[in-house]
Amino acid sequence: MIKDNVLEARRRIQAACLRVKLDPAAVKLVAVSKNRSIEQIKEAIFAGITDFGENRVKEAVVKHRELSATSHQPLAIKWHMVGHLQANKVKEAVRIFDLIHSVDSLRLIEEIDKQAARINKIQDILVEVKTSPEATKSGIEPLQAAGVIKAAAKFKNVNVQGLMTIAPAVDNPEEARKYFRELSQLRGKIDPSFILSMGMSDDFEIAVEEGSNVIRIGRAIFQGGL
Numbered sequence: 150m151i152k153d154n155v156l157e158a159r160r161r162i163q164a165a166c167l168r169v170k171l172d173p174a175a176v177k178l179v180a181v182s183k184n185r186s187i188e189q190i191k192e193a194i195f196a197g198i199t200d201f202g203e204n205r206v207k208e209a210v211v212k213h214r215e216l217s218a219t220s221h222q223p224l225a226i227k228w229h230m231v232g233h234l235q236a237n238k239v240k241e242a243v244r245i246f247d248l249i250h251s252v253d254s255l256r257l258i259e260e261i262d263k264q265a266a267r268i269n270k271i272q273d274i275l276v277e278v279k280t281s282p283e284a285t286k287s288g289i290e291p292l293q294a295a296g297v298i299k300a301a302a303k304f305k306n307v308n309v310q311g312l313m314t315i316a317p318a319v320d321n322p323e324e325a326r327k328y329f330r331e332l333s334q335l336r337g338k339i340d341p342s343f344i345l346s347m348g349m350s351d352d353f354e355i356a357v358e359e360g361s362n363v364i365r366i367g368r369a370i371f372q373g374g375l
């Protein structure tokens with residue numbers, strides 16, 4: 150049951166916060182609903198989820214439209230883009246997403262600014278940082294993050310709210326800690342008021358212990374549970 154999974158995830162977030170004396174209210178749970186049906190999303194809404202993450206613009210547009218057409222408090226739901234964003238999808242993305250987590254170049258920031266300006270929106274974004282050497286992961290190199298964020302300040306329709314990272318898949322979640330810690334240290338250097346989006350089904354408790362403000366959980370909510 151999605152409802153039980155959500156409750157269990159919240160319980161574990163709370164427990165992780167207590168271990169390190171952080172405020173559970175500072176941690177947002179985003180249910181990553183990619184490849185999940187509208188019915189499953191509605192079930193999650195009934196379980197109290199307000200934030201949904203998607204990784205493909207096309208799929209998100211369809212879900213956004215279908216949910217807006219029904220009466221499931223569409224205005225209270227927030228959409229998060231967590232997957233790699235291509236420049237030619239930015240126009241659609243700024244129309245529906247409240248927060249774009251996966252911004253990994255200044256060129257993309259420029260395009261987001263341009264498209265957001267057209268609809269008079271200030272688009273909230275996170276800058277994705279590549280904290281692990283794994284070649285397949287996208288993201289800006291840690292050493293370049295500060296420069297990109299500084300350069301982003303001149304784009305009036307883009308608001309950088311923080312940093313995001315994806316830890317590599319590891320056997321023991323404890324091994325992911327160093328990547329989360331690196332992102333947290335980077336935040337300390339760039340802007341201590343930034344939020345951190347880090348932690349997925351297998352490693353979110355470690356991410357929370359390292360100061361995550363947004364965790365992105367897919368399988369543990371929609372599939373097997375924890």
Ligand SMILES: *Cc1c(COP(=O)(O)O)cnc(C)c1O
Pocket residue numbers: 181183204231232315349350351365366367368369
């Ligand atoms: C799919 C995805 C998630 C959720 O992953 P799970 O392991 O299913 O919890 C989180 N973040 C990103 C960027 C994803 O693509």
